[in-house]
Amino acid sequence: MTLLSVSGLDVHHGQLRAVSGFDISVEEGQTIGVIGANGAGKSTLLRTIAGILIPSAGTISIDGVDVTRMSAHQRVRHGVGLVPEGRRLFPSLTVEENLLSGAYLRKEGPWSLDAVFDLFPWMPERRAQSSAHLSGGEQQSVAIGRALMTNPRMLLIDELSLGLAPVVVRRMYEALPRIVANGCSILLVEQDVSQALAVADHVHCLLEGRTVLSGRPTDLGRADIETAYFGIDAPAEAG
Amino acid sequence: MDLLNAVLQGLLLGGLYALFATGLSIMFGVMRIVNLAHGDLAVVASFLALALVTNTFLPLWAVVLVAIPIFSVLGYALQRTLIQRSLGAGPLATLLVTFGLSIVLQNVLLESFSADTRTLEAGSFATSAIELNDTISLSYIGLFGLVAAVVTIVAIQLFVSRTRTGRMMRAASDDPETASVVGASPAHIYGIATAIAFATVALAGLIFSMRSSFDPSIGPSRLLFAFEAVVIGGLGSLWGTLLGGLALGLTQSVVSHYDPASAVLAGHLVFLAVLAFRPQGLIPARAV
Numbered sequence: 001m002t003l004l005s006v007s008g009l010d011v012h013h014g015q016l017r018a019v020s021g022f023d024i025s026v027e028e029g030q031t032i033g034v035i036g037a038n039g040a041g042k043s044t045l046l047r048t049i050a051g052i053l054i055p056s057a058g059t060i061s062i063d064g065v066d067v068t069r070m071s072a073h074q075r076v077r078h079g080v081g082l083v084p085e086g087r088r089l090f091p092s093l094t095v096e097e098n099l100l101s102g103a104y105l106r107k108e109g110p111w112s113l114d115a116v117f118d119l120f121p122w123m124p125e126r127r128a129q130s131s132a133h134l135s136g137g138e139q140q141s142v143a144i145g146r147a148l149m150t151n152p153r154m155l156l157i158d159e160l161s162l163g164l165a166p167v168v169v170r171r172m173y174e175a176l177p178r179i180v181a182n183g184c185s186i187l188l189v190e191q192d193v194s195q196a197l198a199v200a201d202h203v204h205c206l207l208e209g210r211t212v213l214s215g216r217p218t219d220l221g222r223a224d225i226e227t228a229y230f231g232i233d234a235p236a237e238a239g
Numbered sequence: 240m241d242l243l244n245a246v247l248q249g250l251l252l253g254g255l256y257a258l259f260a261t262g263l264s265i266m267f268g269v270m271r272i273v274n275l276a277h278g279d280l281a282v283v284a285s286f287l288a289l290a291l292v293t294n295t296f297l298p299l300w301a302v303v304l305v306a307i308p309i310f311s312v313l314g315y316a317l318q319r320t321l322i323q324r325s326l327g328a329g330p331l332a333t334l335l336v337t338f339g340l341s342i343v344l345q346n347v348l349l350e351s352f353s354a355d356t357r358t359l360e361a362g363s364f365a366t367s368a369i370e371l372n373d374t375i376s377l378s379y380i381g382l383f384g385l386v387a388a389v390v391t392i393v394a395i396q397l398f399v400s401r402t403r404t405g406r407m408m409r410a411a412s413d414d415p416e417t418a419s420v421v422g423a424s425p426a427h428i429y430g431i432a433t434a435i436a437f438a439t440v441a442l443a444g445l446i447f448s449m450r451s452s453f454d455p456s457i458g459p460s461r462l463l464f465a466f467e468a469v470v471i472g473g474l475g476s477l478w479g480t481l482l483g484g485l486a487l488g489l490t491q492s493v494v495s496h497y498d499p500a501s502a503v504l505a506g507h508l509v510f511l512a513v514l515a516f517r518p519q520g521l522i523p524a525r526a527v
Contacts, residue, residue, distance in 0.1 A: 050420055076422035088417040090410040101410045104403060105422040150422055 002064075003028045003185050004049070004154045009058035011041070011048050011209075018044040019209045022058070024187075026154065031176065031186040033200030033217075035193050037229060041209035042189040043085050046156045049187070050082040051075040062154060076105060081152025085159045087143040089131040096127035098142050102149025109151025110182045116145040119175055137168035144172075148179065155184050161192045173199055193225060207231045244375045245496035246489065251377065253488020254385025255450070257481045259443035259461070260468035261391060262436035268475035269412045269432040270326065272333045276341040278462030280437065281444030283344055284310060285453045286352055288445050289359055299361055303445050307438050314437025315430040322433065323426045341458065348455035361449040384446045391439055392481050398435075408432055467510040473520025482521050 004026040011019040019041040026032050036042050047053045049060055051072035060068045062078045070078070081102075089098050099116055117124045120141045126134075131142060140160065147155060161169040169192070176199055180186060190196040196203055197217040205213040205228040213220065213228035226232070259281060266272045274280075284306055291302045321340070325332040361380065368376040399405035407428050411418040415425035447453065447461070464487065472483025490509045495502035513520065 052416060052420065071424070072416075072419040073422050073424045076420065082420040084417060084420065088414055090413040090417065092409050092413055093406065097406055097409075100403070101406060101418070101423075102421045104407050106403075107422075146421060 001028050002026070003030075003062065004187065005059075005061050006049065007059055009045070009048065009060070010056045011044050011053055012056045013044070017209055019048065019055075022206075022209070022211060024204060024211075026185050026187055028153075028185055029180060029183070030201050031180060031188065031199055033196035033203040034187065034189045034206055035191070035196050035203055035225075035229065036206035037231075038191070040206040042191075042206055043158055044209075045206070046082065046085075046158045046187070046189050050080055050156055076150050076152075077107070079151075079153030081147040081150045081155045083140075083143050083147045083155070083157045083160070085162065087136075087139040089134075089139055089142055089146070091130070091132045093131060094128050095123060095131050095134070095142055098131050099123075099145050099149050102146040105150065107151045111148040111151050113149070115182075116148055119148075119178060120145060136164050137172065140164065140168075140172060141175075144175065144179075148184075152184060155179065155186045157186060157188045159189060159191065161190065161195055169195060193229065197225075205229060241374060242493070242496060245493045247375060247377060248381070249489035249492025250485055251381030251385050251488070252492055253485035254388040255381070255443065255446055255484075256464050256468045256488050257484025258384060258388035258391060258439060259447070260465040260472075260480050260484050261388070261395070261477065262438075262440040262443075263462075263465045264469045264472075264475065264477055264480040265395070265432055265436040265439070267469065268477070269408055270322070270333075270429050271330065271412075272322065272326070272337070273466075274436075275334060275337040275462065276344060276458075277337075277440060277465055278460070279341045279344040279348075279458030280310075280440045281447060281461060282348065282453055282455065282458045284441040284444030285359060285448035286348055286357075286455075287441075288448060289352075289357055292359065299359075299364070299449075303442070306445060307441050310437040310441035311434040314433040314435075317437075318430040318433035319426060323429060326429075345455050345458060352455060354454060354456070356452045356454045357448075358452045359445075359448040365449050380446065380449050384443075384450075387442060387446065388481060388484065391442070392477050395435060395439075396477055404428070404431060464506070467506060471510055471513045471520060473522045476520065476522045479520050479522035486521070 002025050006022060006024045009019055009022040010017065022045060034042050034045065044053060048055050051070060059066060062080060065078055067075050067078055090101060093101065099113060131139065134142065160172050173195055176186060188196060188200065200217060202216055203214065204211050205225060207228060213224060263274060263277050266274050287306050288302045291297055291305065292299060297305065321336060322333065325336040365380050368378040370376040399408055407418060407423045411423060411425045411428045418425050418428065468484040468487050469480050471486050472479030486509065487506050491502040491506045494505035
């Protein structure tokens with residue numbers, strides 16, 4: 001069953017068209033990756049689906065409900081959760097308070113403070129600490145936990161690996177299957193192509209706001225992805 | 240002994256300044272707005288009470304209980320209609336909007352109540368005092384102001400640190416956009432903050448009007464005291480505002496003991512000294 005359906009999405013930043021004619025559909029329980037270089041429009045896309053940016057054309061629907069005209073906080077009620085680029089934790093709140101801010105709407109679902117603590121076992125003993133004093137990986141975990149506390153059905157993750165050490169990135173990615181297992185679909189935006197390919201059921205490659213390549217990771221050749229990622233018409237010879 | 244009296248009277252006055260400055264501090268702490276109509280709103284509360292006392296049979300304490308919720312609703316509505324629209328346009332826009340509001344309020348009061356100086360008759364409550372000895376007596380109204388300030392500030396602190404909405408108020412103050420992606424409407428949260436601020440300004444305005452006379456144009460000069468209390472204590476910190484109000488009241492009262500004409504000036508000098516040597520204030524902010 002289709003959970004998220006986006007069609008004909010155009011997003012403008014002033015004169016610049018950041019996303020154009022984007023279509024995607026995410027089934028329940030799927031993990032979809034959107035890859036692309038810097039400035040390809042990936043973050044713009046996620047921020048538009050979350051309701052922060054207003055599209056100039058196209059529709060977004062969640063579980064058959066058209067949410068295109070809804071503001072970000074109304075979409076949370078319909079099950080959209082966002083892990084924003086750069087974490088965006090609330091600096092004056094503690095770790096626990098940051099997590100609890102996700103429970104503001106008190107939506108029913110599998111995620112609670114205990115469930116998040118179970119996913120990230122280091123958290124309970126540092127729950128009273130200010131979120132400003134965490135490492136990048138810890139902040140990312142809190143940002144994921146906060147989004148999960150809204151009990152989303154469609155989790156949008158913007159640049160999970162950004163600025164993190166490879167070992168930390170691996171640990172972050174290990175958490176994703178458990179999130180999906182709790183009945184949540186994931187739309188993941190990522191610059192790190194190999195991570196996205198490893199975890200996604202389906203990937204879209206974005207170039208200058210358009211989907212230039214999409215398919216199952218196993219069906220896509222490395223050369224095709226490189227071409228799509230960098231936008232080179234004639235790929236260089238292998239080697 | 241006279242000096243001790245001056246100190247005690249200063250603390251009572253300072254408590255009222257702190258209560259009055261609380262609303263200004265909240266609106267700055269949560270929304271980064273300097274509400275230039277703050278003083279005029281207190282005067283509006285005074286006139287509202289005057290109108291209620293003269294035109295209805297409500298006793299004064301009932302008027303206080305009625306005026307505070309009216310102001311909360313007014314605050315919420317004003318935030319959602321006027322202030323929220325100007326927030327997106329930068330800090331200058333909110334200054335201009337509240338400055339405009341200040342002028343409108345003063346003129347509406349002038350039009351409806353004339354420029355006469357008024358007093359709110361509070362009966363024995365305004366004139367009675369606890370006499371500690373021959374030289375020291377603490378007025379009920381002064382004690383009420385100080386107690387109201389401490390209770391209000393403690394209650395608001397508990398609200399922002401313990402409750403779901405209070406927590407979101409701090410979060411929305413940090414980052415309204417991210418607050419919206421966890422499901423809170425920043426405009427609604429800001430509306431609640433403004434409602435709380437307006438409730439405190441109504442209470443302070445009512446106590447002011449029981450202590451001294453008022454007229455439609457007195458708002459801006461009162462705003463100055465609130466502004467000084469907030470800056471002395473530290474922008475965005477409520478405990479700081481309490482301390483700042485007490486410091487200001489204390490300074491004015493003690494100086495007035497030696498030279499009444501210099502009292503207000505001395506308060507301004509303390510304010511300037513804090514700005515020059517400790518611009519972060521006595522208790523720097525953490526959020527709200």
